[in-house]
Amino acid sequence: MQQYQRQSIVSNGPTPPNLSRKRKRAMEVSWSEVQEQDTSGVYRDYIIIEDTPPPTMSSATSVNGGYSASYQPPHYSAPIRTRARAAAEAQAISSGSSSSTILGPPAKKRKREQEEVRARPTKKATVASHHALVPTSTKKPAVTQAVAASTDATKGASCDDKEGHYIIVPDDIIKDRYRTVRLLGQGTFGKVVEAVDTRTNTRVAIKIIRAVQKYRDASKIEVRVLQRLKERDPMNRNKCVHLTDWFDHKAHICLVTELLGICVYDFLKDNDFAPFPRHHIQSFARQLLGSVAFLHELKLVHTDLKPENILLVNNAYNTIPIPQPQTGKRVVPPKQKRILASTDIRLIDFGSATFETEYHSTVVSTRHYRAPEIILGLGWSYPCDAYSLGCILVEFYTGTALFQTHDNQEHLAMMEAVMTKMPAPFARLGARAKPEYFTKDGKLQWPSAKATRQSKKDVKATKSLAQIIQPTDRINVQFLNLVSRLLAFDPAQRITVKEALNHPYFTMSIPEEI
Template sequence: MSSIHTRQSTAQSIPNAPPSSRKRKRPAQPQVSYRSEYQSDQAGQIREYIVIEDTPEPDGQVPPPHHNLPPGLAPTVSSVFTNGGVRTRAQAAAAASIQTSIPPPSSAASSAVPPPNKRRRKETFADSTPGTTTPVAPRPPQPLAANGSASGPSGAYARKAIASRGYDAQKQLVHGGSTTWGQGGGSGGTESVRASLVSRASTQLQQPATPVYDDKEGYYIITPGDLIGNRYQIVRLLGQGTFGKVVEATDVQSKKKVAVKIIRAIPKYRDASKIEIRVLRTLRQRDPVNENKCIHLLEWFDFRNHICIVTELLGLCIYDFLKENDFQSFPRRHIQDFARQLLTSVAFLHDLTLIHTDLKPENILLVDHQYRTVNVPAPPNSRSRAIRHKRILANTDVRLIDFGSATFDEEYHPTVVSTRHYRAPEIILGLGWSFPCDAFSIGCILVEFYTGVALFQTHDNLEHLAMMEAVMGKIPTRMAVRGAKTKDEFFRQTSNANPTPILNYPGTRASRQSRKEVRGTRALEDVIKQNDVVNTRFLDLVKKLLIWEPSERLTVREALTHPYFDLTIPPEN
């Protein structure tokens, strides 16, 4: 219900308007009776409307211009403005043409309203749509001055505003089939127009606003306490990624905590989520008790155009734990536990002819991230000798998640997969990929567990390949020949009698910073020191996972039988 405040203003009788000067040939304006109405719109803001009082319909046709009339029949000012100031275009033209030659009668009880200030633009105007206005700052009612001029909108502006409103109102009625052009020119037509506008505005104000559930990027707007799927009550936001958001929720039926992945309301992400659901359903059917440490699907549903995937609630991802632990390495016993579980999960996928393609610490979740804190001395090469604090996990159980990019081996393979730091060389060279790309990613992850930082910290393909040569040795000639056919920009030919392609790095476009980063990349033997049997076997496992040729790389099933897993590693104090 809108609140209406009406201010009534009527013309007063004042002396005749002075004759027009040579500098400003503006015709004197007749008296104008108008009022301002303040109405609140649907958003609760105040809008001002200028309304001209209704006058009787003019009798007779508009007189022709006086220069076409016989002598003595030129119209007077009063005959032109018989409708109380609301004129047609012909009447306005006639008034302008005769104003300078015919002075206004001395007995006219009209007031000359001065024109509006051109430098100050009036903020109140009407939209083309009935019942709506352009947002403006509300102004208080302004009384008519004693000399007949309005301190608010001028008479000329008021006529212009009401003429615009009348035009739009008649146009609306024509489209609605209520009347046609040329009808309703008198006060009765104006009343019908006003009634139509008021009725339409009231209807719009009474209609409730459509609720908004998404932001401009298609993400669901998270509101704690919101019930999704009529079963899961949102507790808090856990994280946000490219595909959507993950929230902690309470199952109102079982009273258990769950995680709900709410996919963005964008077609390509909805389609990708359906692929993930298909994979998760397959994993649940083949492993109902979850012996292979993959995330378990509880259910899924479509809610407000968002695909929602409900799973068990887990702890932090390994990357977040590393970050909160100042990127300090994991204990060697924990690395062995992580490696065994990760290889078991991926081997299970490969047995189902499924390739994960996006293995990384962010997609490995801790079941429980509770920890204890120990003091460790600073490393020998550290500038600071202060004792550091290190978090030691109480539970090393993990789950593999995010199957949105998983691909069955017999189905379509995109050209580029995997996150940059964990991408296999055959993907960079455009040579195709299969199960071995997952093994390479696991090798990168295990080294990161050992050092606390990513093995290949780069965002450029050529620099990435140069770092691989620093870590794994030179690219094999056979692979370089194949790579030069698909990515010739990465290679140059040797200048000897038997030219062979070699990596074209640094070349001419490598920056000074890039060369510094590549020079600082160490070989695996320098990263993992072989000072005991644990490190020796761990290094051997990683080297066999990080081999250039995919066909020579250790499979994940073979990696589970590596002697490294026969060792019993004592816990760290």
């Protein structure tokens, strides 16, 4: 593996993120259903999530290490709603009549990308409580006959809404064992609830898959992956979420996992997108690289690494006052910054994980963390995970996503602004696969004919990696080198996650800071 080389850069000091274009991640999502022919020539239905949004619910962070959830449920007063009443209210809402049912916030749509993308039907809602949520389709899916016939015999009402989602009722008993507490989130593929395991008196998270056959089939792929991970790492030294139980409940596949804290993106958002301290970044990087190296040893590619899929084990934090610059005679109070008490994390959401020897869909990864070879349609493998990790580490350092765009050509132009021009051999491959993005001499065509004024301004304002991570001390020099090798354009030149674990950056002792 050849090392990615960078020019030496001299800087007078650290520069904060460019505040003029600090945009919070888009809060919309676009998804569609397409058909794609697999390697055996059979046409299959695929669900495409073009950009997965960050969590849309406010988080409640605990400082005492207790359980918490990004969605705080409504307060239910006596009498508690029965499933029959909940089903009737859901039906009333769908028909436009008024109802007193309290629902979670509606999912928001994101601007559709200008591309037809295809992916496996395994991109699902989280296996834990704080994963990014995706909206449901506006079209009514074909529910299986088993679901259509599924009823609550004791209460005389269906346990599903018209979209095949399980209707969540407090204190409902699932599989004669799990007592529901509250809804944690809802996505295209199902709902996640907090529940109490009545046998062990412990709290768990249960992902309840929609009672639609294609989603049931997709969930079984994730079960297979999660079982493999637990079988090969029973002590969970590699920090991937563990499946503790799974079963079929009234035509709904249910996946039970430990109940964890909020996702790393939620913590950043609640902390006003303040960057993590450098010693915390080193801890996160070591754990994430170890988790992904474990997946790669098992011939698995995660394909959807992002802060929303990294959960904190404990939400506890300390609050530190940060003095603010004074404006004239006005006294500006200090800003409060949260510092995690523990950096222990778990990697989640293996719904899109792909075995290297099995079918690879054309497009994978959430837009902000998508590798250039995927955008250019050159195929992908383990290096796409390394690229996503590079984007994540930069986000930890600055507090905001490195690439904030929804257009392929603009995305590639921003990549060149961050990492300099594409290597000529890689550009030639890209020009053959996507000639519309390149000039006749094989260079990225930017600005393109369709580029807007704002798009041009955004690309021009994009800083180079050395301007973002200024090499002002030994720690930043090594961190910059590690990230630049993870973000190499050519996947053949990109450092592997196993090699990255042996990078000199991880031999350094980084003092505690805020």
